[in-house]
Amino acid sequence: MKKGLFISIEGLDGAGKSTQMQFMKSFFQEKGLEVLITREPGGTIIGEKVRSIILDKQHEEMASTTEALLYAASRAQHVTQVILPALKEGKVVLCDRFVDSSIAYQGVGRQLGYHVIKTINDFATQGLSPDLTIFFDIPPEVTLQRINREEVDRLEQEKIDFHRAVYDAYIDLAKQDSARIKVIKADRAIDGIKKDVEKLLIKIIGEGIL
DSSP, X not given: OOOSEEEEEEOOTTSOHXXXXXXXXXXXXXXXXOEEXXXXXXXXXXXXXXXXXXXXXXXXXXXXXXXXXXXXXXXHHHIIIIIHHHHHTTOEEEEEOOHHHHIIIIIIISOOOHHHHHHHHHHHHTTOOOSEEEEEEOOHHHXXXXXXXXXXXXXXXXXXXXXXXXXXXXXXXXXXXXXXXXXXXXXXXXXXXXXXXXXXXXXXXXXXXX
C-alpha cells in the first residue's frame, strides 16, 4: 500500500524546474520527511542509458513511435525500481517529468495522439499517477533564450513550432485535470515563484494530501 507522496514537476526545458525542486526538497525535509529527487527519462542505470539514446543529436533518424516507446520503457524501469519502492517507504518523491511530458511532447508535439501515449504509459507505470503535478508555466519564446544553444539535445533543437505545440498541450492538460495539475507562472523572479510553490505545498498539507 502506498504511503508516500508523489509529486511530478513539469515544464519546458529552461523553466527553472531544478531550482524549485531543491527548494521543495528543503521544505519537506524541514517537516521531517525523507525526500527523493529523480528525473525522467532516467532515474535508474537502465533509464539513464535510454536517456542518452533518446537525446543524442546524432539520432536524427529516430521514429516518433520509437521515441515514445523508449520514454515509456525508461519510465517502466523507473517506476518499478525507484518510485514505487520509495513511496512504500513513505518518502516524498519529486520527479522531474512524468507521463504528462510524454503526452505533451510525443502525443501532441510528435502528433502521435493523446490516447496512444496514455495507453502505453498506463502499462509502463502500472497505473501510477502523481498525487500532485506542478507545471511551471513559461512560454517557449522565453525558455529557448535561456538554453545554451551549443549544448542542446535532440528535442531542444526542434523548431519553435514544436515547442509551442508542447506548451499548448501542457496548458490543455492543466485545464483538463485542474485537481492534480497546478500551474505556477515561472517567467519572473525566483523568489516570487518560490513563494507560490510554498503556498501550494502548505495548502496540500492542509488538505490532508500529505
